[in-house]
Amino acid sequence: MAATRFRIWRQEGAEGEGGYRDYTTEVTEGMVVLDAVHQIQAESANDLAVRWNCKAGKCGSCSAEVNGNPRLMCMTRMSDLPTDRPVTVEPMRAFPVIRDLVCDVSWNYEVKKKIQPFEPRPPDAEDGTWRIAQEDVERVQEFRKCIECFLCQDVCHVLRDHHLHDEFVGPRFFVYNAALEMHPLDTGDRLSALKQDEGIGYCNITKCCTKVCPEHITITDNAIIPLKERVVSEFYDPLKKLFRVFSGGSAA
């Protein structure tokens, strides 16, 4: 390969006015976008801010938008990108920029704190352990693969375009809810929070989140839709509604 052109977003502080700057660097065999960004940082932009850690797709730190697509920079091979035009690298757009490619994702950490934590049923055996079938484990393991890169949050139009951060928790936290709700040991009930505080109704299942997930979690079909169904049967089932009226429970 050879000299490759890049357009990288530069911005100083959340209030600063950002813009693209052009860079050129030599791309060699096997390089990923993160390597190129680091090389540019070393050669011609010493103060270019980029967040990264494991460089193996396991920690979910180096999320960005590469040629407009939400990607982990460490798992995007240069050889898979077109070379006839500059490679554009910019921060995730659903969150405020701190500097350059680094954005402030602290909102996600606040959201998670509000979700009802795991609460197991009493142990099954006298020695304090549980018995769980492998197939029940596997159903939830898909959700537990999440590396919290927040690319699904970035691409979700409810957050990205409509900025409903106060009313909607985003795909990452529907996956988190699903992992808890379908956990074979959990006894919590998060359906009313999902409906009222977390805004699951706003999702109109366009599946953008599923498409960008680097862990290939089938977010929409396996997490969000089943949760929506549970919410519907809990709150809109006519028999349940009637039951609640007679039992004095609060109607939804």
Add this chain to the structure above:
Amino acid sequence: MEQTPYEYDVLVIGAGGAGLRAAIEVSAAGASCGVICKSLLGKAHTVMAEGGMAAAIGNVDERDDWKVHVTDTLRGGQYLSNPKMAEIHAREAPARALELEAWGALFDRTKDGRILQRNFGGHRYPRLAHVGDRTGLEMIRTLQDHGIHHGIDFHMEYTVFRLLLDDGRVAGALAYDRERGRFRVYRAKAVVLATGGIGRAFKITSNSWEYTGDGHTLAYDAGADLIDMEFVQFHPTGMVWPPSVRGILVTEGVRGEGGILLNSDGERFLFDEIPALYKDQTADSAEEGWRYVVGDRDARRPPELLTRDHVARCIVNQIKSGKGSPHGGVYLDIAWIKEKISNSEDHIRKKLPSMYHQFKELAGLDITKERMEVGPTTHYVMGGVRVDAESQMSTVPGLYAAGECAAGLHGANRLGGNSLSDLLVFGQRAGAYAAAFAKEHGDVRLDQASADAGIREALQPLERERGEGPYQIQYELQDLMQEKVGIVRVESELEQAVEEIDRLSERAKAVSAPGNREYNPGWHTALDLHNLLVVSEAVARAGLLRRESRGAQFRDDYPQKEEHFGKVNIRVARGADKEMVVEEIPVEPMSDELTRLVEEMG
């Protein structure tokens, strides 16, 4: 430069498995707790751990118990471990694993629904609780999701660069914020170091940028002892191609599931190199090795599951003798199991999902069909802060260490899977004892003058307008450590390394990283240099003093084990004139019960 300090009973530095487990214990004890981490929460290096967590629960083979585990650990560590720590670890690991399950972790299961355990190098029985090949992620996420409901304050993307003392006792820390370059002063009655390792001192490593020996150096600078620094674990299987991914870990789980190592002639070379200590426990034939993989209790383990130090050295020998693969490694083959099982491709994808994706996406290679190319990569440091076995307190009052930055459990070589359990067992203990220490001992005084001096010193690279940049020194150090303090060592080269590190340290004192304080990676590297240089010097000097080959240290000029060195650890500490003092100290004595166990189990 007066700043309002953040105040806690216990300050935990690092938010990997050990730091999070310590913090949970601190807050459970009713003490206030702050956690400082260099990255975002949940991104620490624990997330990279793949294979599993060693705990003698005995679900797969009921012959396993803590007694077998402790003897495996001591043998793996070539009898240089602190025996008391090895015993505590083996006894308490099962409870720590089960507790994780009570907090929401979901391990793979046995047929009757209990936690499944897998084989790993140096463990006599299947012992590793695991979740496919992403056990570390499961563990860190479980601790994170549990910990955020415990009133712990998390200070993300802050780096600690100095510990503060009050009359010899630890009193707090100084940190800076990566994104904005602001300083913070912390006052605490006790401090737990949980900062991980030193891999970034080497050129080829599986470690991320965070692993710059921070905790080791913070402790050393504060006057604490380090031990066993000569023992750096080179994991036998890192990726070697393409160049940009060189060093990234390929889990031992591949070999646990039946993966075999081959040279360019297609020979399974490890069968020719079985060490005497493991002769009785190792398979005679490929056929017996496979029976072990599929759970035949009478079969012995294949030679690929010998300890990491040994396998790494054998790979180096193959490469040196011209039997390496095209990109300077050897072959690791899991695809071959198609000869043994019909649905091998699905099986591999299910058992090793992240390895499958890692090779598919980074190397364009399908491990269910093709052989991987692998070679040794700097992975783990057995050495670290010398701690009390029970409490994890260092030789500085109120300063604790747990996980990779502490030493004692692993001796000369760590067994795979003993790290995740180490984090939990000793993270929990460090947290409990640190909280108790904070309660028993009164308040500490924060020495404002020394805090101000620390901050001024940290600002110097920014203020020097002229001078060498930090990157060149870092690259030279990494090359030096890789070449002269690596897998095969010799006196003359170690001496050269010590001299060269001294010269690099002088250059580092005059380094310049001009620019502003907001996200200035050059400045961060300038501050990291001190840590990298201290741990590198410690590794080289300790390696020089240990004139023998044992565990992870292989000396070409002393290729055998020496009886004398089997009885000593190497202690590293700062002398009166700030020079590094290196000396032998006796290994902690073994209890009568343990001595008997070791004799019985061979």
